[in-house]
Amino acid sequence: MTIKEALRQASKTLASGSIEDAPLEAELLLMHLLGIDRAKLYARLEDELSPGDAQAFAQLLKRRLSHEPIAYILGHREFFGHDFYVAPGVLIPRPESELLVEKALDFVKSEFPYRDPVIAEIGTGSGAIAISLALLLPNAKIYATDISPRALNIARVNCEKHGVQDRVYLLEGDLLDPLPEAVDIILANLPYIRDEELSELSAEIRMFEPMEALAGGRQGLDKVRQLLEEARGKLRPGGLILLEIGAGQGRAVVSLAKDLFPKARVELARDLAGRERVLSVTIP
Template sequence: MVDVRQAVLQAVQTLESEGVESPRLEAELLLAHAAGTNRAWVLAHPERPLTPKELTRFRDLAARRARREPLAYITGHREFFGLDLAVDPRVLIPRPETELLVERALDLARRLSGPALVADVGAGSGAIAVALAVHLPDATVYALDETPDPLAVTSENARRHGVADRVLCLQGDLLAPLPEAVHLVCANLPYVGSEEWGALAPEIREYEPRAALDGGSGGLEVIRRLLASARPHLRPGGAVLLEIGAAQGEAARALAGEHFPRARVEVHQDYAGLDRLVIVQT
């Protein structure tokens, strides 16, 4: 019989040959998923024989990953801001970089004198909306998306983390569905330039929803539309927080200045020192 160590080594070779980053880590996570356990168990039981069912399932999962299907879509979940979120091909996979937006939004919300009203535009999996609702127990968060499929995933994650009564899902274009003005507008909108699409990793280009990534020529078309429409949806002293690409800081700052000439506009860097977030404080 094939044991845990042997199965992992075989998968590592396959994944490595197909250009998958971190092949050992991903093989261990896939085996944990196939066996219904966790990576710590895999590391602690290298000599444990796999049942035929476990081995078949693991090899099927490894074959999917070798075709560059993202790990999160294979396992059906991704951790974000300490929360285990359901994800599937209907939504963009949450990235660690987006946690910076959540951190800054929490800082701003906690300075308010009362409960925060927040809009998460382009909610997708609900990563931002759910994380904010979990950490702001008095807040109301409007999760907005233009199609029903992502909102179904947002709803599932809100239920999973006990905040479904305060994460309100609304379908429509950008901020149009909002029933009231809010203190914070948070958005991880598409910002990849259409001209960059062909150079993206296969995991992104072939599997993740293009509508959640492609921001048109230069990458800022959707962000431009949001900035142009945001002012009437903000309460006095409100703020807009926008995730951006690493090369878009100055262009995004200029756009924000056009639509909010009296606001304080700041570009924040992520932990890699790259431009990642624009904050417009009115």
């Protein structure tokens, strides 16, 4: 079978298994298997696929047909223009979380012309957010925490991959507990899926991504509330809290933040799809 035929067949198989973007995913899986980029793949369309490669390709397709996310099969995902290692046990970074990075950068640019900020990302997962910030803010001191040792191991690999292991301090523990000092910015994409929505998540998410990265309790706000309650003791005056939220949670988190920080400026920022996505709380 030629590469072209293998791709056509794979694309049909994936489409019949309800995989969206089946032609693209078939190409990505074969490029991954053969260790080549798209240009090389297209140059080799008429080449024969060896029986060994054909068998290995069938195995990859089987994994994808079982709804294992393609990022876990390929072992990486892009975030904020950088490539991150991902594996089961860690949430696959989502493009909408880039808004957290953008908001933190805006704040640093406007509020820290003379001093280097201290930043804490809580629930860092793969480390994508903390590392993206570290790459753009070479003088910032960044703590990245997680309750999951498995996630921290993956974040460690990513810190080394991007050469920021001396500037991103990985700490294990519950929310703000592990922070050794007060910081200027606390940002987090904490679990915020409501209990009743967990069963409605796609098979890719429900069956493969870690539950401790998703489940946020009855209203989805258990961790968000806990972090806001703890933040007072761990934030410097003039500091900022940035929290990613889910659809329909805007009003509840604004009122929570206003109760806890009556003097703060409390705002919601929308993502590219126009959804309220990030709560920001600026302390006077």
